[in-house]
Amino acid sequence: MSVTAASGFAAAGVVAGLKSSGKRDLAIVQNLGPLASAAAVFTTNRCKANPVLWSEQVIADGVVSAIVLNSGGANCYTGARGFQTTHETAETVAERLEISAGDVLVCSTGLIGDQLDLDLLKAGVWDATLALQSAGSDGPDAGLAAAEAIMTTDAKPKEAVQVSPAGWTVGGMAKGAGMLAPGLATMLVVLTTDAPLDSEQLDSALRQATRVTFDRLDSDGCMSTNDTVALLASGAIGVNTDLDEFTAALTEVCRSLAEQLQADAEGASHDIAIEVVNARTEDDAVAVGRSVSRSNLFKAAIFGNDPNWGRVLAAVGTTDAEFDPYAIDVAINGVQVCVAGEPGQPRELVDLTPRAAHVLIDLHAGEATATILTNDLTHDYVHENSAYAS
Amino acid sequence: MSVTAASGFAAAGVVAGLKSSGKRDLAIVQNLGPLASAAAVFTTNRCKANPVLWSEQVIADGVVSAIVLNSGGANCYTGARGFQTTHETAETVAERLEISAGDVLVCSTGLIGDQLDLDLLKAGVWDATLALQSAGSDGPDAGLAAAEAIMTTDAKPKEAVQVSPAGWTVGGMAKGAGMLAPGLATMLVVLTTDAPLDSEQLDSALRQATRVTFDRLDSDGCMSTNDTVALLASGAIGVNTDLDEFTAALTEVCRSLAEQLQADAEGASHDIAIEVVNARTEDDAVAVGRSVSRSNLFKAAIFGNDPNWGRVLAAVGTTDAEFDPYAIDVAINGVQVCVAGEPGQPRELVDLTPRAAHVLIDLHAGEATATILTNDLTHDYVHENSAYAS
Numbered sequence: 001m002s003v004t005a006a007s008g009f010a011a012a013g014v015v016a017g018l019k020s021s022g023k024r025d026l027a028i029v030q031n032l033g034p035l036a037s038a039a040a041v042f043t044t045n046r047c048k049a050n051p052v053l054w055s056e057q058v059i060a061d062g063v064v065s066a067i068v069l070n071s072g073g074a075n076c077y078t079g080a081r082g083f084q085t086t087h088e089t090a091e092t093v094a095e096r097l098e099i100s101a102g103d104v105l106v107c108s109t110g111l112i113g114d115q116l117d118l119d120l121l122k123a124g125v126w127d128a129t130l131a132l133q134s135a136g137s138d139g140p141d142a143g144l145a146a147a148e149a150i151m152t153t154d155a156k157p158k159e160a161v162q163v164s165p166a167g168w169t170v171g172g173m174a175k176g177a178g179m180l181a182p183g184l185a186t187m188l189v190v191l192t193t194d195a196p197l198d199s200e201q202l203d204s205a206l207r208q209a210t211r212v213t214f215d216r217l218d219s220d221g222c223m224s225t226n227d228t229v230a231l232l233a234s235g236a237i238g239v240n241t242d243l244d245e246f247t248a249a250l251t252e253v254c255r256s257l258a259e260q261l262q263a264d265a266e267g268a269s270h271d272i273a274i275e276v277v278n279a280r281t282e283d284d285a286v287a288v289g290r291s292v293s294r295s296n297l298f299k300a301a302i303f304g305n306d307p308n309w310g311r312v313l314a315a316v317g318t319t320d321a322e323f324d325p326y327a328i329d330v331a332i333n334g335v336q337v338c339v340a341g342e343p344g345q346p347r348e349l350v351d352l353t354p355r356a357a358h359v360l361i362d363l364h365a366g367e368a369t370a371t372i373l374t375n376d377l378t379h380d381y382v383h384e385n386s387a388y389a390s
Numbered sequence: 391m392s393v394t395a396a397s398g399f400a401a402a403g404v405v406a407g408l409k410s411s412g413k414r415d416l417a418i419v420q421n422l423g424p425l426a427s428a429a430a431v432f433t434t435n436r437c438k439a440n441p442v443l444w445s446e447q448v449i450a451d452g453v454v455s456a457i458v459l460n461s462g463g464a465n466c467y468t469g470a471r472g473f474q475t476t477h478e479t480a481e482t483v484a485e486r487l488e489i490s491a492g493d494v495l496v497c498s499t500g501l502i503g504d505q506l507d508l509d510l511l512k513a514g515v516w517d518a519t520l521a522l523q524s525a526g527s528d529g530p531d532a533g534l535a536a537a538e539a540i541m542t543t544d545a546k547p548k549e550a551v552q553v554s555p556a557g558w559t560v561g562g563m564a565k566g567a568g569m570l571a572p573g574l575a576t577m578l579v580v581l582t583t584d585a586p587l588d589s590e591q592l593d594s595a596l597r598q599a600t601r602v603t604f605d606r607l608d609s610d611g612c613m614s615t616n617d618t619v620a621l622l623a624s625g626a627i628g629v630n631t632d633l634d635e636f637t638a639a640l641t642e643v644c645r646s647l648a649e650q651l652q653a654d655a656e657g658a659s660h661d662i663a664i665e666v667v668n669a670r671t672e673d674d675a676v677a678v679g680r681s682v683s684r685s686n687l688f689k690a691a692i693f694g695n696d697p698n699w700g701r702v703l704a705a706v707g708t709t710d711a712e713f714d715p716y717a718i719d720v721a722i723n724g725v726q727v728c729v730a731g732e733p734g735q736p737r738e739l740v741d742l743t744p745r746a747a748h749v750l751i752d753l754h755a756g757e758a759t760a761t762i763l764t765n766d767l768t769h770d771y772v773h774e775n776s777a778y779a780s
Contacts, residue, residue: 047718048715079732296767296771300776310615328437340469343468377772382771385691
């Protein structure tokens, strides 16, 4: 169950022929209402793909009736013709569903610098809209088909759901993350809810949820040109919705999807949680965790099951966070290998054979905390990302 | 020829037994005068090794009579005892050479988090000072022995020399760089000259030279805790020295050493020069080049001989530099693969089989330029840095 778990949504995933593998590569999620409120966050990369440029305009009024997503091509660095492809895709969806093209979000993922085949896209949209009008398009199989259609090198589709005691539901699907995509690490996420929330409420909830979930997943430090996280509300369950409760449930869905992205990161052999505690501010904690998550030396050490805490401290030392370098403690998988900037328990005690690795960094500078999720740097990562296309 | 190319210097490199390989692991470079002026720059990492903490104090008065360097141990995160080891090493050098310990720089490189064996260090210093008093200690063999004694995983010693028409000489030796050192990427550089310059002049020249050479070598984005670049002047050639000419010669020596470090970066199969042109400011050009040099996706692509210009633009897009994303051109090894943010010449035309790779990024935003040197991300990099110690 994912984007169709909430009432008021239909989904479809079809084979448009954009992927050479012949697998599903085009999805549509339709909001059947009664509401059509929405919010979205996009990559902060300044070199944005055409669908992002389009969708930033669509989301401006907070109204979205459908979202169309394709794998098999990012439509990025494809110029005016590429933008026209995005525009015509939205127009085709709009005609078929009898909605406004200005209410259709578009997402693309895959190889960049290549034009998408507009004819294939249009035919795919036609098939998908037929599927949307078929029985079961609001059911779990349709949701799963959509989740499959947005996969690139993902090994598994990614879905998550939370149901509130009040009666509303929030669900979602995701693809990609960091090293996952040889194309460029694109993360696409569609979240749906039947709670009767307006676009401002959705925007507030979405920004809070992504700030502590997707924004703290940093698999390989590379930022995509296509990242999009969209949240659509149908209002089909007309119960009073507490925004804090909704935000908490949405955050849980995002957290589950982020963890699934981390776990499926191609080439990775460890899922690493870098927990920074007793920071002066949350920003400090995030900066320290992110710096460690971007140290290739640290990530290669974890691949080699080497609890190399010196590489942790060296990465911490490159940040502006507040700390005394000689007061920092580091524990790896529960073993306190560094105490106050000096060797603590013997590193031989650390067991890094499990996939899950936990690095705990105590800055002794305050009370804030944050956890960054990352992966190790492996031979398979290098292989996946060098044996690419062209 | 390296640190002994300039008149007024003696050098020694001996086996102290710190390295398990039994190779040379302790070096001393002595300034025989008549001047003892010096300058140094150190890592900006806030988690600094003990020898850096010591040497920052020594350099404060601009007077240095000798520098002692060891491989086989970084003496970093070793607390008060580690600082005492550094202090006693300097004291031992001072006693033996009849100079002040406060005029002895100390550098260390190797595994971090382990105490150095002070007895071995002291015995090594004794041997090295004997060698300094032997015939030939001011000759090329002695310089080479010192250059060998500071190697960790370096495949070759690194030396460079420039001789001015005016009669003065500047030479140097270096070890390490980025992925080179499984220990932590430490770069140690000793530069010597017989030009009669004071410490302020040396400091000015050294900062200008390192800013455009070592500071633009970014092999794997990881910053060491031990990096030190020291410049000593003996004044043994008493000719009038033009500071601009000296700075230019010093920059050439530093450039040669930086290129040798890049070429010897372990695991690397490409030496990549990222040249950013027509930037609004030099800082912009450096920021753009550095961002590309730190993209694992870009670096893995180059390893795979894949001219993936989309990954270049995606890295450019994460910076604050001034540019229009749809005006950027990218050429790889002379082929204009991207023109104004769209595909240019076919990527199949690019030949990435040579070790040297050149990425030219035209921002069309001004007239400033900068080149960052980096390496590709390879299986051997992962292997070297995961199969490490412990």
